[in-house]
Amino acid sequence: MHPTPSQTVGPFYGYALPFPGGGEIAPVGHPDAITVHGYVYDGAGAPIPDALLEFWQPGHARAGKPGSMRRDPVTGGFAGRDGVTFTGFGRVATAADGHWSIRTLPPAGVPYLSLCVFARGLLHHLYTRAYLDPAATDPLLAALAPGRRATLLAAQEDPRTHRFDIRLQGPEETVFLDFR
């Protein structure tokens, strides 16, 4: 069947898509939790204050679990994650300075976190991967020229903190992916 076309997320998704604890993917107090953070930039190098990022990592079961967006049936608001379940899914909006951050567990079975980027001005979302191990190798990385490959490698700021910037356009443009 022919797919339904994509359209931009626009500027006004704020009450609908971000949710409290969207970036708190690791169970509360988990000893292996890591922080991944960075900025999103446009083709002029300006930070993008209204981008929305989604993160996916399937865990050892190669599947997700419900509970990312638990609802509170009393108030109709969000109840937050249960603090125990690793759902593998995160969603954060960039701040006014284009910055975002998540706390998650190291990826299991693959060396990367999967990302999907949405923004006003972006008519069709973009996929990329944040490789957390600077020495990671896989067929995708191997096929890229070194300069392009570097855009997928997060910088390790300390043993538990990784920096991953996303550039939508320009000389250091992030490698974006088309899954077939």
Add this chain to the structure above:
Amino acid sequence: MTLTQHDISREIARQATAHAATGEAAHHPARGYAPYRSSRLRHPGQPLVTVQDPEGAELSGPAFGLTDVTELDADLTRQHTGEPLGERITVTGRVLDRGGRPVRGQLVEIWQANASGRYAHQRDRHRAPLDPHFTGVGRCLTDAQGQYAFTTVRPGAYPWRNHHNAWRPAHIHFSLFGTAFTQRLVTQMYFPGDPLFPYDPILQSVTDPAARARLVATYDHDLSVPEWSLGYRWDIVLDGPTATWTEEGR
């Protein structure tokens, strides 16, 4: 210099002609589409890198369940103490994968302007009234047939600053998940017969007329409820490979 609707319409026509000359179907908008001016610095210049990875994490995807929705979430007219102003509508349809199979138990999220064309959002400065009884946000899980359903009010058209006298046709934003992260879709549903279609660079960014038609819901009188609401049907087909497809391809 302020761009006029005439400038934008001329560029829309130029892009449509260029697409028609290819003689090919294009299911999604090109990310760089000049008439939608915000796309200028927000689309990659390099081609996307093709990934065919049967072990890729993206062939699985997030799961949602009973705890992630409440029953009231699907009725945008009952989230406050009073009834919102506007024309009450129901919107329903099926979510399918590109093989035509229903996408079951997955999350559908929507957001929209109120009946006057105003979003409950601090940055929407359009001088149309906010409605204290309408936030314009809903979510539900698809059922065993892939079906979703929302009750809401018909959103109004609204001005935006893409160019002088720019107006968006009435639309509801949709966000959808499939079984695989590769199937993710964020899009907009439009209402049949809207006179603003030809002027809107966001809708017209889908340069293929057949694809553009798939963004427009159908009025379905059988879905209208007497003395209550008007019914619209809109089916959604998710793109992107899934683990199932990959296995079939081996």
